[in-house]
Structure formats: structure tokens, C-alpha cells
Amino acid sequence: MTDQLGWQGENQPMAEASDLELVERAQGGETRAFEALVRRWERPIFSLAYRLVGSDEDARDVCQETFLAAFHNLRSFRGEAKFSSWLYRIALNACHSRQRRQSAEQVSLEEQAEARGFDPPDPAAGADEQVLRDERARLVRRALAALPPDMRQVIVMKEYEGLKFHEIADALGIPVSTVKTRLYTGLTLLRRRLEGLGLLASSDKE
Incomplete structure (x- = not known):
């Protein structure tokens, strides 16, 4: 298999290998x-998880769970969709x-939103700037947490990721047309909520 793909064993730089090449090597036992x-x-x-679950600790747990599950189920990956x-x-x-x-546990996303920002903290930002950003x-x-989960997912994946x-x-297992519908509807609802919170000027209103 490695000869067919043009690999040179241990000499093949990992950073230059495609996802599919790395998957096939991992499936062959190459840790x-x-x-x-x-x-x-x-x-x-991690970025996706942070924006969906609302805390650094939970996002790290999700990240770890994701890669553990991927490792244990790697042999089931057949390349019918992209690895990503x-x-x-x-x-x-x-x-x-x-x-x-x-x-x-009765901990809502909105409650977490009061304690956490939406983006991971930026260590390069000044104190005042970070407060405003937070x-x-x-x-x-x-506002995003108040949206239906299916719309929130699509907005995060498209607009933020x-x-x-x-x-x-592919990731959600739904048609592209459904993705577009959820995105448009979700962004419309999000805009209205942001207007209500005063984050959009009146000139931005439809």
C-alpha cells in the first residue's frame, strides 16, 4: 500500500501527508x-466544541473524547467522506x-454564556480590550445559545469555523439545501436577537 501511494516509510514527512494517507498509515498500526x-x-x-458547549474545560473534554472515539473507530473509516x-x-x-x-444538571448554555465568552481568550489583547471583547x-x-440547536450548529460551523x-x-449527514436553509433562518433569528441586545445599530436592521 505504501508503495502505491508513493510513501517512503519513515522518511515521509507527516506534515506533508494528506489526511487519507495518515489515516491509512494509522490503520496499519503507525501510531x-x-x-x-x-x-x-x-x-x-477544540474551537468548534468551545463554541457549542460553552466552557474551556468542557471543550477540552469533548476534544479528548472525539480523538479517543476516532482512534477506536478508525478501522471503520472507509474514505467515503473526508476524514475531517x-x-x-x-x-x-x-x-x-x-x-x-x-x-x-440544569446548567443551560445561557447560564454558561454569562460566565464565558464566545471565543477562546486572546493572550495578546490588552486588559481593557479583553474586557470589551468578553x-x-x-x-x-x-443570543446564539437561544437558537435551536440545529441552527446554532450550522452557524458555528459556517460563520466561525x-x-x-x-x-x-457531510458532517451532519443532511443535504446542502438543508444546511443553507438552517443557516439563513438561524442568521435571521440571530440578527433579531442581537438587535434586541443593542449589538446592531438601527441602520443594520432589515
């Missing part, structure tokens, strides 16, 4: 290949499980 996948995708997965889409789906399932546990982030988070429509569709 370093899976470690390379983790390094490549841990930041995007497969991984995002695992992460979304982990987020769902985390949110269900939060609901059972306040605005809390309000955005509060920069995924393409077909990537979101």
Missing part, C-alpha cells in the same frame, strides 16, 4: 500517523452528549 492527525485537527475541533467531515461528526455527537449531561462575546453567545456547505452537510 505517529494518528498523532499527526491529532496535531492537525485538535485546534479546529467524519471527525466533525464525532465531535458534534460528543457535544450533544455533553449538552444532554448539562441539561440533566462582554460582547457573552452577549453574542447568549469557516467550513464549506458541502463539508457541513
Whole structure:
């Protein structure tokens, strides 16, 4: 298999290998290949989880659960979808499980929004700037948390994580048309909530 793909064994730089190449190497028992996948995708997965579950600690747990599940189920990956889409789906399932546990503990996303910002803290920002960012982030988070989960997911994946429509569709297992509908409807509702919170000027109103 390695000869067919043009690998040169241990000499193949991990950073230059595609996701599919790394997956196939990991499926063949090469631990370093899976470690390379983790390094490549841990930041995007953490970012997605942070924006969906609302806290640094929970996002780290989701991230760990995602890669553990991916490792244990790696042999089931057949390349029918992109590895990233497969991984995002695992992460979304982990987020769902985390949110269900939060609901059972009666900790709502809106309550978490009061204590956490929407984006991970920026160590380069000054104190005053960070305070303003945190306040605005809390309000955005509060508005987003009030949306239906299916719309919130699509908005986070498209507007914050920069995924393409077909990537979101693959990760969620839904048609692209449904992704677009959820995005449009969700953004419309979000805009109204942000207007109500005073984050959008009157000139921005439709």
C-alpha cells in the first residue's frame, strides 16, 4: 500500500501527508500517523466544541473524547467522506452528549454564556480590550445559545469555523439545501436577537 501511494516509510514527512494517507498509515498500526492527525485537527475541533458547549474545560473534554472515539473507530473509516467531515461528526455527537449531561444538571448554555465568552481568550489583547471583547462575546453567545440547536450548529460551523456547505452537510449527514436553509433562518433569528441586545445599530436592521 505504501508503495502505491508513493510513501517512503519513515522518511515521509507527516506534515506533508494528506489526511487519507495518515489515516491509512494509522490503520496499519503507525501510531505517529494518528498523532499527526491529532496535531492537525485538535485546534479546529477544540474551537468548534468551545463554541457549542460553552466552557474551556468542557471543550477540552469533548476534544479528548472525539480523538479517543476516532482512534477506536478508525478501522471503520472507509474514505467515503473526508476524514475531517467524519471527525466533525464525532465531535458534534460528543457535544450533544455533553449538552444532554448539562441539561440533566440544569446548567443551560445561557447560564454558561454569562460566565464565558464566545471565543477562546486572546493572550495578546490588552486588559481593557479583553474586557470589551468578553462582554460582547457573552452577549453574542447568549443570543446564539437561544437558537435551536440545529441552527446554532450550522452557524458555528459556517460563520466561525469557516467550513464549506458541502463539508457541513457531510458532517451532519443532511443535504446542502438543508444546511443553507438552517443557516439563513438561524442568521435571521440571530440578527433579531442581537438587535434586541443593542449589538446592531438601527441602520443594520432589515
